[in-house]
Amino acid sequence: MSMSVVNSMLSALKACQNDIGTGMDIVTEVALDLVETEGNEEDIKELEEMMLDSAKLDREINCFVEAVEQMTAQARQQPPEAMFTLKNQVKEHFARLQERFSDSDLHRHSKVVSFNESVRNSRTQANPSATENREEDLDEDIQVTQSQVNFTCPLTQVEMVNPVKNKKCNHYYDYEAVLGMIRSKVIQKKNLRCPVVGCGNTNVKESDLVKDAAMKRMIQNKSGMKK
Template identity: 40%
Template sequence: MPGRSSSNSNSSGFISFSGIESALSSLKNFQSCISSGMDTASSVAFDLVETQTEVSSEYSMDKAMIEFAVMDRELSHYVKAVQSTINHVKEERPEKIPDLKLLVEKKFLALQSKNSDADFQKNEKFVQFKQQLRELKKQYGLQAEREADGTEGVDEDMIVTQSQINFICPITQLEMKRPMKNKVCGHTYEEEAIVRMIECKQKRKKKARCPKIGCSHEDMRLSDLIQDEVLRRAIESHKKRTQPS
């Protein structure tokens, strides 16, 4: 994992962690790069499904997602180890500068020792990827999925017609362009409309209720929302099929 921690002290014995904290900021920026990499891998996997590309290529994206998830877990543990070490030293206020590198390594190894092979599957982006990939396969009626859910032989146009109502945002009553899914209740809305609604409620110190009729979710938060890539692709695909040539 990332390199050597360092610190300095002045004549009064105060330990400065400015250099370490600056490095931590860089590490957190790298975590955002990992997140972007997972988004790209997801998008490529979805493209492969849409174009019916050979299955082995799709699996390579699945492997890339696992590697990203493992990397994110390891980096999170390292950041946590460094932050924990800094907090401990600040509380103890030792007269001599301790071996920070050794302390961080001990805490990092302790966190890593608790890992299991299935931990990466708890990564939120990885979970979303697997779920949306499964939904996209069903949408495109891949044979294996049809046999599994009993939809073999069902007319694809009929499936699209039945689900077309899901293209409409419950707030704007217009077809969505950038659908956002609520992780809590599963309902979907136009991104700009739902973000504006939640922010307006928060400014007024009120809870935002899901605008879908009949939904009981009464405390929506921006952190509940995720991009619904599968629905966005379904809407675009439907537009292409229905547009006059």
């Protein structure tokens, strides 16, 4: 592998990274259109997943470019034979660089952050009164008993698939939905209020969530009976 091959490969990767960035901007615009036209919540979630996937790809390219640059710089200072092991060195270094990150870091990718912010702002603009009323309802410190539990996730408004119980206030949410909310709040350095209307729990934490297999079975039985 000659240096000119390495260099042209790196510039191709960087061009590819630009395209990923453009793609992420387009996805964000599509999401905003969806919010404005009160589109399907599921679709917006799917777009968020696309953003996270793109962020991952972008990060992988960063790591790879960094690995190649560092390893080729090292190899230049060594005897020519060093070039033979370059490929493996890059591979190993790339793996080490990737280990520094976890999937939750992807939520901090600048374009993912701006995606979430734009969607949130657009929602508030589209329906300012709904947001206000919601805040008021949540401020009332009413304890809700377990008998009021239903099978609908307060976040997604659809039947829960993986119900988890908040052991602080006994409310149920769909695991993926609540985890996503907690993580996006963490990035904003804010607490997540329990979305159940009237609940006084102002700090929903991941550590308060317990998987509820019994609840899951109940939901499955119920939907089984419907068929």
